Amino acid sequence: MNTLWMFVKAFVVGGLICDIGQLLVMRTKLTNARILVLFVVSGVVLTALGIYKPLADFAGAGATVPLTGFGYSLAMGAIEAVNRYGLIGAFVGGITRTAAGITAAVVFGLLNALLFKPHAKP
Amino acid sequence: MSRAGEQTFIYDHPPVIRAHASIVGPKEGRGPLADWFDTILEDDILGQKSWELAEMEMVRRCAKDAMNRSRLSDEDVQAMLGGDLNNQIIASSFAARTLGVPFIGLYGACSTFVQALVTASALISGGFLENALCVASSHFCTAERQFRFPLELGTQRPPQASRTATACGAALLTADCDEYGLRITSGTIGRVIDLNITDANHMGAAMAPAVFDTIAAHLSDTGRTAEDYDLIATGDLGWIGRELLLALAEAAEVSLPPDRLIDCGASLYAQRQDTHAGGSGCGCVAAVSCGWLMKRIEAGDLNRLLLVGSGAMLSPTSSQQGQSVPGIAYAACIERSGA
């Protein structure tokens, strides 16, 4: 039951965050790249304001899988590293915490270029 | 008299369209005009290494088809006029390299084909050329790469966006002879018109004022009305742009009967093919006019056609710098001689 509730929370919160993006897609002339940047930076800012951590604790993957969650990891990483190393931590923490994701994207992206050919859209 | 009004050429020796050819991609080959096109490609790549080379090959084949039908060889053709949407019009110039024909590269975005007809007709009528090959092409994949996003990126397109057609059309014009056939009797050069549309997706809205301007100029320069034409075919305004054009004409009190106005981009695809606003690209008006409209004139279905190609003069740079999208349109009057 607890597990099911966890999934319901992830589904609803994740879906709602995506709908904010969809609102920007349909209602504004913002390009995709701008919307993605806006989401990451919002994630960082909301984390710094102490709003995103409670949401992540509540919704789990529903809050961490959307790009705002990437911003959350960046900001949490920076804050924790400052606690550990002082000022230099601000330059270390963000990337350290997100290194797995960034590296995975680069490596799998490069692999894709080796394995696949471009195809036309129907 | 070789010039009328402000923007129109009246050709003293109207050139004959001796042959024409059209090639379209697979999606266009499933549209409502499928039975009319000369060649429907099985895939978009044509066995080439890149989309750009595929477009070049399409231009080469289409040009060759038109030459074969007119029984002229590469050596006989005195000039090729054409362009496409690629940076520095590489598809056309690379095809011209392979064909070895003297080449005048043109760029009028999606209006390029009509721009080529108007220019080539002037050169032939003026006696500078005995014949000329007019060609224009576009390819969905090269255009997406250049103007929008990589093909594999998952994005949604707004309802006003059009689809760049994979298509090519070629027409071989020859100097006046007694042969019965299609003739280009007049041509109008457009002004670049900008009503400050900044949505680069909304080509129909960006181009409709320019199309209206050119049609109005053509009618006033020649002293004709829209009723003097059996059909006015615009290039690629799409379904929404056509409505905008009708609204502009109505507001300016220029008679433009809806039953005499069609749009090539709106005719190329069926609504169910999910192209949103319709087709666009240099190849759209080229293939639809060479494949469909010219054949209808030959069949006696139409006697006098005003073909209006329109182009959106934007580049990725101008869009990113927040500039609006200016439009341009060229008009060519195509008639059946002896009619």
Place this chain on the structure above:
Amino acid sequence: MSRQPFTPAEYHELVSRLTPPSRMLRGYWRAFWVGGLICCLGQALTLWAQGLNLGEVTAPMFTTGCLILLGTTLTGFGVYDQIGKYAGAGSAIPVTGFANSVAAPAIEFQREGAVMGVGARLFTLAGPVLAYGIASSVVVGVIYWLVRGWVM
């Protein structure tokens, strides 16, 4: 001489009147359920990671890595652009969409070569995300360092 019957402002009004709107409700519903589903997949992966006894910090990394592999692979097979056409932000906002934005130019620009084609274009869309994400995290870190004394 202008033949235009409308001023730009009047014409813009006409354009917005004649342009059909996006189908809003359908758009929100599709983005919602696809986005929600991808997050549920993330949740399942997190549970799996916990089952593998990965720590609190490494478990999310595992989840992210798996989702990115999924996103790039679906991009390679030409499936992700179809999902994106259907779901819009529902597939662009989750981290799989970030993977798509890296993999798509990598595939598309193969013909421009390994260095300036694939290598440089890889970050066409992801570059701005990383640049502003990292920069803002540094700003947050520095501010936190400055105010930490008062907060504690």
